[in-house]
Amino acid sequence: MAPRPQVTEIHSRDNAFVKELRRLSQDSTAYRKQGQVWLEGDHLCRAALARGLAPKIAVFSESFWPQAPAEWAQAASKIIVLADSLFAEISSLESPARMGYVMGWDAAAQVKPGIATVVLDRVQDAGNVGSILRSAAAFGFGQIVALKGTAAIWSQKVLRAGMGAHFGLHMVEAASVDDVQTLQVPLVVTSSHQGTLIHEASLPWPCAWAMGHEGQGVGEALMQMAEHRISIAQPGGEESLNVAAAAAICLHASSVSMLARRG
Structure with a gap:
């Protein structure tokens, strides 16, 4: 049986992870410095999972966490539960989503020859x-x-x-x-x-x-x-x-x- 993901609850806007997530969400090139990408919202997250990608961290708003589908949470080895006010603060959407994934990003991707x-x-x-x-x-x-x-x-x-x-x-x-x-x-x-x-x-x-x-x-x-x-x-x-x-x-x-x- 796979180990249960680690769950961490965060309520402070000064938390280091929250600051990193805020930069990923609001700075268009922050992913290049951090080597990771923020996917906000279930549509993007489901699309990533459908392609077999594994998130590093799953992030849920506090109010949504109790009803979050198990497969969304179990896809990551680490889970962060943010206070609703923090999730709204980091969001770049007019209507903040209730969950998101932090994914790894490959800065060293090279051109593949011979494909469309x-x-x-x-x-x-x-x-x-x-x-x-x-x-x-x-x-x-x-x-x-x-x-x-x-x-x-x-x-x-x-x-x-x-x-x-x-x-x-x-x-x-x-x-x-x-x-x-x-x-x-x-x-x-x-x-x-x-x-x-x-x-x-x-x-x-x-x-x-x-x-x-x-x-x-x-x-x-x-x-x-x-x-x-x-x-x-x-x-x-x-x-x-x-x-x-x-x-x-x-x-x-x-x-x-x-x-x-x-x-």
Whole structure:
């Protein structure tokens, strides 16, 4: 029989663990310093468990703890029960959740060659990044390579926008253009001004799609490396698409193309 998790109750806002948790919740890059990530809310926690991930610490509000499902508590080797006022204080949500997990974070993740990848080139809006992660996971892309200048991909805002997609993806942060060269799959970029229309293109699989900065697009270095340049037809006449919307269209097109070849 597995040992019962250790349970610690905390009521002081000056407690060292509470201070660490507050930083994880409210500082978008604190996870890089602490080597751990805060998942707030049962949706993210259940998504992590569904992928077989094991939390380091399970955290419950005092009022929720007596009714917390056993499997949520037993997933971690340590349990912290926080006074409701403390949980509300550390929360970054308008309506604080009742539980969360502290997970380990791998700062040394390296690029894996040969798999379908999305390259984020200085995509700065957390909502856009999270949305792109969801599309990547949905359409069979197994890896995210985020170049320096991209929003912190394990920040609270990106985690919430990703809705659990993080846990099905291999994530590499603070990458360089040199890292992209090690992917060993064709690089595909979007351009609003040139390139083959996506509905007419023969898309490679696996491949790496590069999604660029909201205002500047994909940088010149990646443009020069690209084997394919793709544009999206916009008969409505808009100048450009939001990067997350463009990513969804492109990744879906790749997925459909791959399935058609297999079928």
